[in-house]
Amino acid sequence: MAKKTGKLVFEGKDKEHYDALMHARDMILGQMQYHAEDALDCSNADKRGVTTHMADVSSDNSRHEMELQLLSEEGDVLRLIEDAIKRLVDGEYGKCQECGEPISEGRLAIRPYAVYCVKCKEMHEKQGWHVPR
Structure with a gap:
């Protein structure tokens, strides 16, 4: 790893690892955005023209819970990726x-x-x- 104009520049295997981490990070951020939008979309039932029947409300609540759980798990993975990037910079990767x-x-x-x-x-x-x- 070398510093070039204030930026970190990785070479060889470190570059491959950095690229893999950034790809994983981009994938997780995309998934998090999707799940966040879906979990926080309160108007979903209105879009489908569904009345507030108890079964529909329960189904929507379960789906929202699942989306929030996935979002939380993806947040954990994002932290692991960020930690791995720090280890790469520190030579501990x-x-x-x-x-x-x-x-x-x-x-x-x-x-x-x-x-x-x-x-x-x-x-x-x-x-x-x-x-x-």
Whole structure:
């Protein structure tokens, strides 16, 4: 990584990782925008011409709850992505936060914001811990 006119410039593998993180970030932000618009759209029933029947209201409430839950989960992923970008800048990207060993390139290719190596992730899951993706 080099600094060029006040901007960070990544090269080689760091550039690939940065590009993957930015792509994941863009995807999550797009999903968050979609879910936020859908969850906060109170006029949805009016658009369909639906009366305020109890079943319709219940269905709409369930859908709104689901959209808000998805929005919350996507916010968690966005935080993981932002943290991964910071680790990339600090030279700590790709290291398992549990054991310190490198996270495999295959895992980073699938989930560029991974926090744990496969071994540690599996260990946490077996113990029933809720761990970041």
